[in-house]
Amino acid sequence: MNELLEIDDLVVRFRVVGMTKALLKGIRDPFIDAVLNVSFDVKEGETFGLVGESGSGKTTLGRAIIGLAPTKSGSIKFKGVELTTLGDGAFKQYRRNIAMMFQDPVASLSPRLTVRSLLAEPFKIHNMRDRDLDAEARRLLEMVGLNDSFFGRYPHELSGGQARRVGVARALSLEPKLIIADEPTAGLDVSVQGEVLNLLARLQSKLGLSYLIITHNLPVIRHVSDRIAIMYLGRFVEYGRTEEIFRHAAHPYTRALISAVPQPDPDLRREIVKLVGEIPSLANRPSGCEFHTRCPFARTECRESIPAQREIAPGHGHRCHFPLPEPEADAA
Amino acid sequence: MPAQLSEAIAAPTGMTGAQRERAAKLRRFLGDPLGVFGFVLVLLIVLSAIFAHVLTPYEPAAIDVKVRLAEPSFEHWVGTDQLGRDVLTRVLYGGRIALEVAAICISVSLAGGLVLGMLAGYGPRWLDSTLILIFDAVRSFPTIMFALAVVTLVGPSLETIELVIIVTSIPGYARIVRTQTLSLKTNEFILAERALGANMARVLGVHVMPNIIGPLMILASMDVPVVVTIEAGLSFLGLGVRPPTPSWGSILNDGYAFIRNTPWLVIAGGVPLIITTLGFTFLGEALRDIFDPKLRRAT
Numbered sequence: 001m002n003e004l005l006e007i008d009d010l011v012v013r014f015r016v017v018g019m020t021k022a023l024l025k026g027i028r029d030p031f032i033d034a035v036l037n038v039s040f041d042v043k044e045g046e047t048f049g050l051v052g053e054s055g056s057g058k059t060t061l062g063r064a065i066i067g068l069a070p071t072k073s074g075s076i077k078f079k080g081v082e083l084t085t086l087g088d089g090a091f092k093q094y095r096r097n098i099a100m101m102f103q104d105p106v107a108s109l110s111p112r113l114t115v116r117s118l119l120a121e122p123f124k125i126h127n128m129r130d131r132d133l134d135a136e137a138r139r140l141l142e143m144v145g146l147n148d149s150f151f152g153r154y155p156h157e158l159s160g161g162q163a164r165r166v167g168v169a170r171a172l173s174l175e176p177k178l179i180i181a182d183e184p185t186a187g188l189d190v191s192v193q194g195e196v197l198n199l200l201a202r203l204q205s206k207l208g209l210s211y212l213i214i215t216h217n218l219p220v221i222r223h224v225s226d227r228i229a230i231m232y233l234g235r236f237v238e239y240g241r242t243e244e245i246f247r248h249a250a251h252p253y254t255r256a257l258i259s260a261v262p263q264p265d266p267d268l269r270r271e272i273v274k275l276v277g278e279i280p281s282l283a284n285r286p287s288g289c290e291f292h293t294r295c296p297f298a299r300t301e302c303r304e305s306i307p308a309q310r311e312i313a314p315g316h317g318h319r320c321h322f323p324l325p326e327p328e329a330d331a332a
Numbered sequence: 333m334p335a336q337l338s339e340a341i342a343a344p345t346g347m348t349g350a351q352r353e354r355a356a357k358l359r360r361f362l363g364d365p366l367g368v369f370g371f372v373l374v375l376l377i378v379l380s381a382i383f384a385h386v387l388t389p390y391e392p393a394a395i396d397v398k399v400r401l402a403e404p405s406f407e408h409w410v411g412t413d414q415l416g417r418d419v420l421t422r423v424l425y426g427g428r429i430a431l432e433v434a435a436i437c438i439s440v441s442l443a444g445g446l447v448l449g450m451l452a453g454y455g456p457r458w459l460d461s462t463l464i465l466i467f468d469a470v471r472s473f474p475t476i477m478f479a480l481a482v483v484t485l486v487g488p489s490l491e492t493i494e495l496v497i498i499v500t501s502i503p504g505y506a507r508i509v510r511t512q513t514l515s516l517k518t519n520e521f522i523l524a525e526r527a528l529g530a531n532m533a534r535v536l537g538v539h540v541m542p543n544i545i546g547p548l549m550i551l552a553s554m555d556v557p558v559v560v561t562i563e564a565g566l567s568f569l570g571l572g573v574r575p576p577t578p579s580w581g582s583i584l585n586d587g588y589a590f591i592r593n594t595p596w597l598v599i600a601g602g603v604p605l606i607i608t609t610l611g612f613t614f615l616g617e618a619l620r621d622i623f624d625p626k627l628r629r630a631t
Contacts, residue, residue, distance in 0.1 A: 066527045067527075068523055068526060068527060092529045095527070095528065096529070099527070100524070102520040102523060102524050102527075103520065104520050107519060107520045107521060108520040108521050108524045109521055109524070110521045110524075110525065110538070111543065112539075112542035112543055113538075113539075121525065121530075122528050125525075125528050125529050125530045125531075126529060174528075
């Protein structure tokens with residue numbers, strides 16, 4: 001498979017204190033790095049999952065790829081073309097190849113536009129007015145399992161599932177190669193979540209799409225992703241093939257996330273890794289391994305030195321001084 | 333509100349959601365007696381100004397020295413002034429001036445405030461700071477003092493008043509638009525449009541403006557009496573429209589000299605100001621109650 005999207009050593013930095021204020025108060029570091037030294041790639045036709053708590057930088061990473069967050073350094077390549085140094089005009093053409101779906105299905109639709117206008121927007125933005133916009137809108141709605149009886153509806157007149165389908169239709173409108181889906185199942189009933197995921201899977205096999213799915217929902221990501229990466233404070237702490245990660249999570253954080261997923265079988269014997277406290281502030285990164293403040297296995301070394309990225313199997317890497325051993329076979 | 337009227341409006345069959353919502357808003361408006369009263373007053377003022385030439389046989393500037401300061405009678409319903417001009421005629425034509433000034437000033441400052449406010453809210457930080465500084469500088473002058481200074485410099489005329497009112501009201505609108513734009517610009521639907529590649533003009537014109545124009549129109553309707561009062565006030569001081577053009581302010585000024593013997597002059601100049609203020613304020617408040625969901629009463 002060919003790499004569609006390649007990200008190398010990406011840093012997204014935000015200024016949190018104004019320039020004058022920083023000078024006056026002598027604040028030496030007025031920045032936070034929401035994404036820090038992240039490298040990965042998404043192959044054609046693949047689904048890549050980004051997992052992490054709120055504030056781990058996964059949404060920011062997604063936004064940086066589509067140009068909505070400022071990249072400080074590093075590279076984002078789409079089909080071998082560097083995006084971070086492109087001018088606005090050239091970047092606009094690449095936007096057609098990458099679509100983004102936002103978290104809230106209803107709030108990500110412009111509230112004063114009807115469904116028809118919402119679906120015509122992408123064509124108008126890209127000066128494709130010569131197309132039959134009604135026909136395009138109808139075609140897009142049919143692709144997501146709706147029909148033109150929705151043309152006159154406003155976003156607040158749609159259910160969450162319907163609004164999500166309209167969002168998918170909008171994302172598909174410019175025939176992108178990659179769709180970045182930020183929490184595609186958030187705020188939906190479980191049955192509707194299933195419908196949306198099946199729709200995404202069907203569209204993927206039909207159109208050969210790649211997905212970058214951003215979520216904190218592990219069961220969902222396990223179901224849909226080929227590979228996943230776990231983010232903590234803007235860094236990848238572990239990445240690898242989905243089944244490999246769920247079989248043998250080497251990083252204690254990954255282990256904790258997986259053990260926190262409720263299991264339907266109450267008798268199932270399983271190892272529990274408990275985390276204490278909240279995710280630390282990005283403005284105040286802990287020393288050494290940034291996870292040591294919450295890690296149940298932390299030792300002195302963790303407080304002092306930053307763990308390097310190591311691969312324990314081809315394509316399966318982690319950042320931990322003391323990776324956990326493979327669990328016994330029956331503990332899955 | 334009569335029951336059959338509410339049923340007629342409520343007719344639920346064959347309406348889309350948007351129509352139903354519009355019908356519900358109309359029903360709520362008709363259920364607010366003060367709002368309806370305000371609407372009737374506004375209608376009265378507007379129609380009497382538009383049809384001034386039909387409603388009265390006299391010319392507003394026609395002098396008739398034989399009937400100077402005449403008392404109200406069948407020929408002159410509100411009497412005549414010191415030059416024998418029919419006061420009712422002057423009040424009706426004065427309404428034209430007042431509403432013309434209000435319409436011009438409010439539409440221009442609304443448009444200006446909308447553009448500047450959206451630019452300040454959506455544009456870069458330095459532009460925002462610069463515009464805010466200018467708005468605050470302009471707003472720090474009391475309107476009347478600012479008007480006095482400008483009139484002294486360029487001479488009194490209707491255009492001068494309009495210019496002063498426009499310049500001093502733009503910051504008010506712009507500040508509200510800026511705040512609304514700031515709170516909208518981080519919304520997901522704006523990010524979604526930007527992710528599709530929409531430029532600033534498209535984001536502001538198609539996605540921001542429709543969401544802030546409603547409350548702004550209500551503000552504008554409540555601003556009408558303010559503008560009318562400023563025009564009347566400046567004309568009263570002799571800084572506004574030039575005689576013999578009738579204005580409610582100049583009618584008040586004419587009547588002021590004869591207040592002991594002929595009080596109807598002052599009353600005639602004052603009553604339309606009161607009606608305009610009440611009408612637009614009641615109407616604006618009723619509209620705000622309907623369109624601002626946070627202030628909406630539970631039904």
